[in-house]
Amino acid sequence: MSVFKALRHDVPASIVVFLIAIPLSLGIAAASGAPLMAGLMAAVVGGVVVGLLGGAPLQVSGPAAGLTVIVAGTIHAYGFAATAAIVALAGGVQILLGLARLGRAALALSPAVVHGMLAGIGLVIALSQVHVLLGGDAQSEAWKNLRDLPAQMAGQHSHSTLLGVLTIGVLLLWPRLVKTSLLPAALAAVVIATATAAVLGSDAKRVDLPEAPLAELTFPQWPDAGPGRIALAVLAIALVASIESLLSAVAVDRLHDGPRADLNRELVAQGAANTTSGLLGGLPITGVIVRSSTNVAAGARTRMSTILHGVWIALFVLACAPLLEMIPMAALAAVLVVVGLRLISLAQIRTYARHRELPTYVITALGVVATDLLTGVGVGLAAAVLMMLWRLVRCDIRVERAEETRVTISGTLAFVGSGRVARVLAALPVGERVTVELNLDYLDHGAFQAIEDWREAYEKSGGTVTVHETHGGWFQRATDGRLGEGKTAPPRRFGSWTQWQHLDRQRRDAMEAGIREFERSVAPLVRPHLAGLARDGQQPEQLFITCADSRLVPNLITTSGPGDLFCVRNVGNIVPPYGSGDDSVGASIEFAVNVLKVRTITVCGHSGCGAVQALRNGAAGGSLGAWLRQSGADFSDCADEEHCVTANVAQQLLNLRTYPVVRDAEAAGRLTLTGLYFDLTEARMYAVCPDRRVREPVT
Template identity: 45%
Template structure:
């Protein structure tokens, strides 16, 4: 009994400590993601609070932490720009309900079937768009909007910033934030308990306040005032195809990011593994609540989850308490947000964007699996130059096409059996993708020979190939086979 009580007390102590670490990691990211998405900073905190107090209590993954993620920043920014802040609640609410339905139908595990190259391409595309947009925020400027316009406007942005002393000051603050985060990762020991993003943003805030630097700060509206439940009039937008596509995109990206994060977190600890369907429903419940509050959507976030595991968390209590600390901070110290320079948060997100780029993995992938590397690059580029939904769709089509091409391998053996007869044996999987090669081989056979076509070695023959082979045999028999020779069979 004493040993059991001691074990519970030890678990409670480590969970409380872990929750504080996760809170310190989550605070600047919640605020930064909201600002980058073009919504009030408090909405990011609300999503973090819901991620702890709602999703954190539900079954699925015991140690994974949820909140606003950099991966959804671009999507939210575009949605708010296209449909307005008032519509955000409806979009997130329907996303949550759709996730609940997918989880109830036990479809969560199917998100694990997505090609890894498409996932990495999706994250890389998000990272590129995020970086391109935050380069403007780094100089206290508004980004033009889409990925292509952000990239096209960079030369003009550089010229504008170079002629503005306040903008150069803001860039100095942002770059300083990135430098502090980068160098802090090289520090070892217990100092790592202090998260790099918090240290970097705290340092930038202190320097800005001490020297009264002329840079933009976070605008504070108040936690209660930031809550914007969706009105009935906003649900009328659901007849818009673009709104429906946005909801589907939110659902797919948020679900995929959450479940891939769960797979990564499971590899970090020895405790109970994730139930993917229950985790998807937990994410759906959290997003439904966020939608009712008009907040930004949530996903499971690998940075916070890894910090939770590394800090020694044992149960879901740590992720619930991190939501409590976020709530207390937002309620007691709301004015502290108004002291944070937006350039520092831009620096945090640029750093996060670079971490989404698979720079180390791309070289080995190109050498060993060149087709996968091509899919990754094309997916990222498609997201950058179109949008998230179309970019991921392009990647999925390429991945499926590549898989179909590799699976539909056929071996064609042509042999002269004498007596004016040619034997052709086709083995493997004959699909329409290999039809040109099959027909080229058959049509190049000598017209003065009879042909024996052996298909016994085929594991699969699709309708297109079966029809083409029958047509070829009929035409050859009708055209060139002498009467004393056997027809093509």
């Protein structure tokens, strides 16, 4: 992309992000108890330094609400000058982490803990700033703010309350009424509140900036505290800032189709920015998902947008400081109340409830509110570990009664669950035929002994017990005294009908045998995921167009699962050109792009394709021949079958671009077209280069 084309997109995007960053930076500084210039300085440094050095070009960095609580506590304990020194040291720690290539390690932290931490921080911010909005003063601790809130609400209210409520109303209604991104809601809300305050002649507290901003910067001083306390404060800021920045970078990657983020480089850049910000008297810096997503949505193409937004902030502060001093503090408090509450995401709560991680999320959030950030995160991590252990030792037990009694035990069966298994087995009526089906990924000796003791007792009472292992290995090895040897075989996820027929010779129908095998062994594993998809609907990222050949299994060769691919399969993976008269493929394309909002359309051919062979030979007639001729592929320059299949895939990509919905989405940067070639013999995927009609290994 040329510099001119990039600037044509990046300059407008930088202005949009700049307009959002000004009120947020002031509000975060106010909520932290820091000088307002510290927030603006952090925004400038975050834009310019991280923009120049960062590994996530479209990510926008600056002061973040996620660090407000910990910064406020640090300022309260040591003062702002010492906090600036701690921020500079935290930046050094981040640089070391990045140079040690530990960027990915930060992502090992449970997302439920991270988002629970952000939700707790958001609640703390909202509880403190609502007091400012109502014309009062925020307390130092969340529970004190919560305790004093009823009295604050019942007291007399000044213009501050009116301006704060007005600001919140504009923030909520503006996106619904005004669709252009050039007028962000935060800017509109602050401008309207400021104008209203001027019209009313309000005496509400306003932004107070120094007359000479550069001459009155607060420079760092060494904290008056022991090395241990300083190290703890440094690590707290470094780790929280790193995790938030890296999570934001990963999230931003999902919003665009440009180069993927280099997390280690991004971590070094964040460290350099925090060191610079601390030395210049600024707040700590992180990657901010709100500003970053706005940057992408506004059309940014390169890192120039991020850099320019920092430049605009610096110029505005130096040239237009009197305008900033007209802003009521209640308006900034209202912005922070909304920002804080939006950190409590209902979509994330639903996701964690669906994945049974909501207790970790809630415990972390409440821990942050009730204690402090580090203690809350520690409690959340402990909860995550306990949830993990509970899942590891949990098994599912189902009892079905028909001609015989079938007890299906799935999951992990250890000694801690053997009592529950023993109770279920002991409740079975005596003297019956019982099949115990084990669908286990682990079995220890205590649990094996519980089942074996019950079997011996049950058979002595006149019953018959058959133990069947779907995944094979554990129970039989325990019976043979070899329980500690090796691991269980992997679950049987797929197989040919002849395999099921061999396994179930007494069955009348091979497909029925396969279905019953699915219901016994696979269904318990995928049922929670399928139930979530049934409830929430499909949201695939990709339309996958491939051949109907029975040897090609899309989810197998892409290692994907239910809900991941929206598949269209036909003979020859053909996409008839737009307006050719075939509505089936066209309807699928329009549905995928317009309704499902897929971000990728993939055409996948394969070796040994009978459709391509028929096209080369020109022998197909009837409906098959009419269908194949819609391919439009030219095989005159193809030396062999591989080149013919590749040429066919390349032609279908051209046919896709005859559809208006595809052209429009691709031009807007919302859609990417790719071609693939799967070699059945090698079981290997290749990327198709449409221009040269050749295949290259998928890296």
